[in-house]
Amino acid sequence: MRTLVAGASGLIGTALRDELSADGHEVRTLVRRESRDVTEYQWQPADGQLPGEAVEWADGVVSLSGAPLGRLPWTRGYRREIYLSRVSATRTIARAIAAAANPPAVWVSGSAVGFYGDRPGEVLTEDAGPGEGFLAGVVTRWEAATAPADPVTRVVHVRTGLVMADGGALAPLQLATRLGAGSTIGNGRQQWPWISLEDEARAIVHLLAHSGLAGPVNLAGPEPATSAEVTRALARELGRPHLFRLPAWLLRLVMGEPAEEMLLPDQFVVPARLQGDGFAFRHPTVEEAVAAALGRS
Template identity: 50%
Template sequence: MRVLLAGASGMIGSELRSQLAAAGHDTRRLVRREPAAPDEFLWNPAERSVAVDLFEWADGVINLSGSSLQHLPWTRATKRRILSSRLQATGTLAEGMRRADQPPAVFVSGSAVGYYGDRPGQQLTEAAGKGTGFLADVVDSWEAAARLAPSATRVVLARTGVVIGRGGALTPLLPLAKAGLAGPLGSGRQHWAWISLHDEAAALIHLLGSTLDGPVNLAGPTPATAGELVKALTQAVRRPYFLPVPRFAIELAMQDAGRELLLADQLVVPQKLLDDGFEFRDRTIQDAMDRLMEVRAA
C-alpha cells in the first residue's frame, strides 16, 4: 500500500516506519520543518496547510500526531496544547482527504484508552461508553475530528494504552527501576492497558488492510495491573520491587495527570482485534518487558 504518515518521528512512528518498509509498503512522511529526504513533505496543522495531492497518492493515512501527555505538570496551557495539537492535526488530515477527488480508502487515527476514564470492576471493550475526566473529553473531541473524513474513507480510531518500548510512558519509570526504587503506584491494583511497541505498530498495519472501523482497542490480550507492570519492569532489570508511592503523594505531585495517567483503573479488552484474527507477538506484560530489555541490550 501507499501510506501517508503523520507523527512519524516519535517512538511509535519510528517502529511503524520500520515495519511498513519490511512489509514492502511505500511510505511518505509529513514533517513540520523543511523536508530533508525524498519521502518527507511539509505540512502546517496550525494553519490547516497540507498538499491535497498527497491524499490522491495515498491508499491509507495513519495519524500519530499530538503533543505528549508526559509534559508535566498539566497546567491550563499544557491542557490546551494537548487538545489543540490533536484537533489541528486530525482536522487538517480530514480536511485534506475531503478535498481530494479520490480520497484514501482508510484513515487510521490515533486515539487513547483515556476515553474510558476510571472504570474499576469493568471490562472495557470497544462497546463501552465514554468515561469522565480531562482525557475522556480530549479523546471524544479528537475522535470526532477524525470522523470528519469523507464518507468514502473507512475511519479507524486506534485507542492505545501504555506502549512498552524505548521511551514513552516508561521513560520516568526505567531509571527508578534500575536504581531499585520502583514499587506499587497507589494500591498497584488498578488495571493499566498496555501493549508492546512491536504489537502496536503491527496492529496499526493490520488495521490498514482490515475491514474494521470505528474504535479499536490497541491493548495486550492479557490484562495487567499497574503493580504487575512495574514489577515486570523491575524483574527485567533484576532489581527489587518494594518502594511504594502512596496515592496521596501521586495526587499531590501530579494532580489531574496523576489521577488519570497512573491511578485510573482500566481493564481494556482488545475485542475487535482478537475477533479479527490479529496475532499478538507479546501476549503478557512480562513478554513485553523481556523483549524491551533485549532490544536495549542489543
Template identity: 50%
Template sequence: MPARRKQPMRVLVSGASGFIGRELVRQLRDDGHDVRELVRRQPRTDSEINWAPTARILDSSVIDGTDAVINLSGASLGRLPWTAAYKREILDSRVQTTQALAEAMAMASRPPAVFLSASAVGIYGDRPGERLTEESPRGPGFLGDVVEQWELSAQIRPAKTRLVTFRTGLVLGGGGSLAPVLGLTRAGLGSRLGTGGDIWPWIGLYDEAAAIRHLLTSELEGPVNLAGPTAAPSDRITRHVAKRMHRPYALTVPSPVIGLLLREAGHELLLSSQHAIVDKLVDDGFRFRHETAEAAIDAFLDD
C-alpha cells in the first residue's frame, strides 16, 4: 500500500545496506522521500552519514530536521552456528544501535515525529496452536530475551516521538534467514524440516518494506506484527522453493538431527511454530501485495 503522506519526508535509516534495508530505501525514494543512510564506513555519497553505534556515538545534529528514523540494524540470525560470542553480537548489535539512535533523538533540538524500530516475532517463542497478537506474552528462549531488551532500548526515545516496534518474521526473498534454505535447495538438498508442520511467520520482501512505509504515516504505536496474512507450515514453504527452483524435494531432516547440528538456533529458527496475527496492521488499512507464501516466493524467484 502506498504511503499516505502527500509531502516528502526526510527519513534517516540505519541498516540501509541490509537485505530489508535496500528494498525499503528503494521504495522510500520511489515515493519521493529524502533518505539519509547511516553507515559505519567512510561515506561515499551525500546521502550517507558515518556513525559508530557500538560506541553509541551519533551526533544529535544529524537528527535535527529529520521527520522519521527507521532502525533496521542487527547481526543476521541466519549466520550459523550461534556460538556464545555470536549470540552476544546478536544482542549487542540490536540494543546498542537502538540506544544510540534513541539517545541522539533525546538530545536533538527537534526530535523526529516517528521512530520505527525493528523487532521480531521471536519474542513469542515456540507456541504451536496459538494465535499470537501483539498482546500475547513473551515466550521462552534466547530470542525472547533478545527482543525484550531490544524493544525496551527503544523506549528511551523522546516522549513526543511516536514509537513503533515492528515484529518481523521470516522475510521471503533472496537473502535473510531464508538464505540457508535456498542454498541447500540449490544444491539438490531440499528437505522437510522436522515434521514440516511448524507455522513459519513469513512475509514477502516487498510487503515487509511496504508495511514499514505504511507505518511512517500511521497512527499506530507500540509493537506491530509484520507477517503474511495467511498461515503457512514450513513444509509448504520449503516444498514450493524446491518446486520453483526445479530441484528435488525428497529428504526429511528429523527434529533431533536439526537440534544436534544447530542446537539452539535450529530450535528457535527452524522448529518454532509462530502463527503471528496481523489484524492490527490490516485494520489500519494496510493491504498485502502477496497474500500467500507461494506468491511471495514466486515474486523473488521470478526476478
C-alpha cells in the first residue's frame, strides 16, 4: 500500500513509519520545510496548500498533526494554536482528497479521547456523544473537518488515549518517578485510557490495510486502568517509590486548565470497534505497556 503520512516526525508518526515499512508498505511524508527527495511533499496546512500529486499518489493517508498539549501554559494564543493546528491541517487534506481525480481509498485521521470530556461512571464506546470542555470542542471540530472527503474516501477517526512510550505525554511522570517523586494524580480513581506506542502504530496499520471500518475508533488498551494504577506501574517498573499525592486543587492551581482537561477527567474508554474488527493487542495490560515503553519487554 502507498501511504502518505502527515506528522511523520512525531512520536507516533515515527513508530507508524517503522510499522508500515515492516509490513511492506511504501511511505511518503508531508513536510513544512522544503522537500529533500521524492519521498517528501512540501505543504502549508495553515494556508490550505497541499500538492495534488501527493494525494493522487497515495492509496491511504494518515494525518497526525497537532500542536502538543503538554506545552504550558495554555494562553489564549496557544489555545488557538492547539485548535488551528488540528482543524486547519485536517481541512486542507480533506479538500485535497475531495478534489482528487483518483482519491485514496482510506484516510486515518488523528483524533483523541478528549472528545468524551469528563464522564465518571460511564462506559465510553464509540457510540457515546461528545462531552464538555475545551478539548471536547476541539476534537469535535477536528473530526468534522474531514467532511469534504467523506463521499469519496473511507475516513477513520482514531480517538487516541495516553500513549505509553519513552517520552511524549508519559515523560513528566517518568521524570518525577525517577527522581523519587512518584505520585498519585488527584484522587487516583479516575480512569485513564492508555495504549502502548506499538499497539497505537499497529492499530493504525490495521485500520489502513486490514479493515473496512469508518468513523470513530477508540485507540485505548483493552484492560482499564485508573491513574493511580498507571503511576504505580511506572514506579514499580523503574524500581522507585510511589509515596506522594498531588491533590486536584494543587494541580488546578499550578497548571490551570490543562490539569482539568488532561489529568483529572475520568474516562472509561473501551476499544469496542477495534476489538470487534479482530485487532489483537500486543500489550493488553497497563503493566505490559509500561514495560514496553521503558524497553523492558
